[in-house]
Amino acid sequence: MSRRRRSKSSDRRKPSHAPRPPGGRKGGRPGPGRKPGGGAAVEGRLEHHKSFGFVVTDPAGDSDVFIKGPSLRLAAGGDRVRVRLNPGGQRREGEIVAVLSRARATMVGPLTRVAGRWLLSPRDGEPLVVERFAAGCVPAEGAIAVARVSAWPSLSVEGRGVVEEVLGAPGAPRVRVTSALRERELPEAFAPAVAAEAEGFGRAVTPEAMAGRRTLFHLPVCTIDGSDAKDFDDAVSLEPLAPGRWRLGVHIADVSWYVRQGTELDREAYRRATSVYLPDRVVPMLPPGLSDHLCSLMPDVERLTLSTFIDLDESGRVHGTEEAETVIRSARRFTYEEIEELLNGRPVERVSPALRESVAVMGRLQLALSRARFERGALDFDMPEYRVVTDARGVPTDLVRRDRLRSHRLIEEFMILANEAVARRLIAANRPALHRIHPPPDPQKLAILSRELGKLGVRAMPRDARGLQAVLRLAGEHPAGDALTVLCVRSLKQAQYSAIPAPHYGLASTAYCHFTSPIRRYPDLVVHRALRHVLGRPAGPAPAPGWLAEAGPHCSERERLAAEAERHAVNALRAEVLGRRVGQVLDAVVTRVEPYGAFVELGGTGGSGLVRGLKAQLGARVRVRIDGADPDEGRVALRLER
Structure with a gap:
């Protein structure tokens, strides 16, 4: 299954590389100027690895705390815990003294029959004694099951739970992928009331919904997506204004018209906060009636959109922007491969000379925009990606490299431009929203990076984005280029959502938000609602004070969990392929x-x-x-x- 290809900037979750070794981050040694222990207490999130664990501490940047021994029984993976540090030693070690909050209420693992009792043994926690099985759950030795915890383990008492779902036999690929979702409590099925609300809008845009909007049926609007995409949430158009000047239109599905604040549909979308893209399935944020139909910008049908128009010259300089409520009718659904062919001057069926010229101009604008963004200090990570191919039963059959095409870069640049334009508009109007921020790296992380680069024979001391750019340029020619890129990624912080505007380091943007994917990201829906207020046509009340401050961390955490589930599923199916x-x-x-x-x-x-x-x-x-x-x-x- 494919999604909009992610930007190769640092506006994404850091990839998970090899498993963490005993000893923690960078061998578990204390950060500069810190002593290993001495009875002090720290707090953080537990990573549980059966017989040992690590607590990723607050503030981020300190070394992790290695946990081993009885106190590990108290918590499961993802729980926030308080740890008492042990004195002495070359690495930070400690023991859990309190669980501050639980990451989830259910656990996933195989069932075993021991001394007349059923046990469920999670991958990242202590075994639970099964009190009972819910109706319809048939126990089987080794079967993977989901249990709701009724009593958490203590140092002296076993944990207990009720099995609510039996997923199936261990080793079945679909069971492995489903386990990745259940372990993070990422829901799949929609409640009947939520699905019914989505279906209640029908399949066609009504005249009432189109009233008062600017119709753009005269524009050559098109979508550019992966060949197997279903949720088309963005489209583009290009109009000539004068010699050397164009108006770029970025048209985004107006989900906010349908998903009104406070409805069952809205509450479920907020709870999920993101779609999850797995090798054998997509778990959408919105029910298919909206995500695959009424909000999807399919060709030759009317669709509600919010558009930003950006006036550009040949150098990529922005001369003006405008936002509006619009209605579009996409003239063509392009794949990335088709646009790549056009950019390379090769023929594509059913493309008029005017549209061919429009794509050629888009290609020139992309080059200018990329050059200008790089000159501002933006980072670009060109790491190879591989897709796990599955058959109809979900069995992984192959690993296929996904090349990064110039057509991907074209859409990336246009979406970044639109996100920046909308963020500036919201800030200028003093309208509260969710912003996408990316703090600069810690100086100590850059110092560590410099030392690691030295081991590769690279003499560099990157202190800022320009220094990182130089290393990434070198990676393209260095024999250990992939290792160089991985080291640079590890030195960066993670991008996140915040109610407080701040720059985006990886994109070199002074203001940035997510506006372009409201079908699959809840923060984009929040931004759409805020923009409608700025345009004077709100679809509901402004969010209550304090709600945005909670929504930012919530959406960031759901994004983290979704990315974790995706990595878990991909790693499992990749290992199955390589095991053959x-x-x-x-x-x-x-x-x-x-x-x-x-x-x-x-x-x-x-x-x-x-x-x-x-x-x-x-x-x-x-x-x-x-x-x-x-x-x-x-x-x-x-x-x-x-």
Whole structure:
């Protein structure tokens, strides 16, 4: 399943690379100027790995705390905990003294029958004694199940729970993917009331909904998406204004007209906050009646949109912007591959000479916009991506590289431009909304990056975005280019949603929001509602004071969980594919070195793994043999090919 290809800027969640080794972040050593322990207490989020764990501490940037021993029984993965640090030692270690908040109310794992009792053993927590099975749940040895916790484990008492769902046999690909959702309590099915509300709008735009809007049927509007996309939430158009000047139109599905604040539909969209894109399915934020139909900008049908018009010259300079409520009728649904063909001057069926010229101009504007953004200090990570191909039963069959095309960059640049324009409009109007912010990296992280680069023979001390740009430029030519890029990504903070406007470091934007994907992101819906207030045609009341302050962290957390589920599912299915290739030899690059071995990125797969006992420099190219795989853990067993 595909989604709008994500921008390769740092406006995304950091990728999860090799599993964390015992010892924590950077070996678990304290941050600069910090002592390992001495009875002090810290708080953070627990990462649970069966026999040990790590607490990712607040404030971010400190080294993680290694947890082992009985206190690990108290909490499960994702819980916020208070930890008492142990004195002495070369790394921060401690024990959990309190659980501040639970990440979830359910646990997922295999069922086992022990001494006449059923136990459920989660991957990231203590086993639960099953009190009972809900109606329709048939227990089976080894089956993966979901249990609602009725009593959490303590140091001396077992945890207990009620099994609410039996997912199926372990090892079934669909069960693995569903487990990734259930472990994070990401819902799939919509409640009947929510689905009915979405279906109640019908399939066609009504005259009442179109009243008072600017109709754009005269414009050559088109969508550009992946070949298997269903939720078309953005479209573009281009009009000549004068020699060397154009008006770019970015037209976004007006979800806010249908999803009104405070309705059942709105509450469910807020709860989900994002669509989840998995190898074998898409879990939408909105019911299909809206996401795949009435809000989707399909060709040859009227659709409600919010549009931003941006006047540009050949250098990519913006001369003016305007926002409006609009109605469009998309003239063509293009795939990225078709636009790539047009950009390269090759023929595509059913494309008029005027539209061909329009795409050519769009291509020139993209180059100018990319150049201008880079000159401002924006970062661009060109890392290879791989898609797990699945069959109709959800069984993974292959790993296919997804090349980043120029057509992807074209849409990325136009969407960034639209997001910036709307953010500036909201700030100028003093209208509260959710902004997408990206803080600059901590100086200590850049110092660590500089040391790691030195191990690769790169003499650089990146202190700002220009310095990072220089390293990323070098990555394209360096033998260990992938390792260089990974190191740069690790040095950055994560982008997040906030009610308080702030710059976006990775995009070099002074103001930024998410406006262009309201079908799959709740913050975009919030921005649309705010923009309608600015335009003088609100679709509901302004949000209550304080609500935005809560909505930002909520949406950021749901985004994190969705990305985590996606990674978990992809890693599991990738491991299943590679597990069928035992004995195959692959090229690999060392991305992290530890005392017990080295982690490597596997060429041609997008995967990674640990080669135990390997003594190698960071960035070294090696040949490794696949020895086996553990799809449940998403891991591949490797050994050095001599």
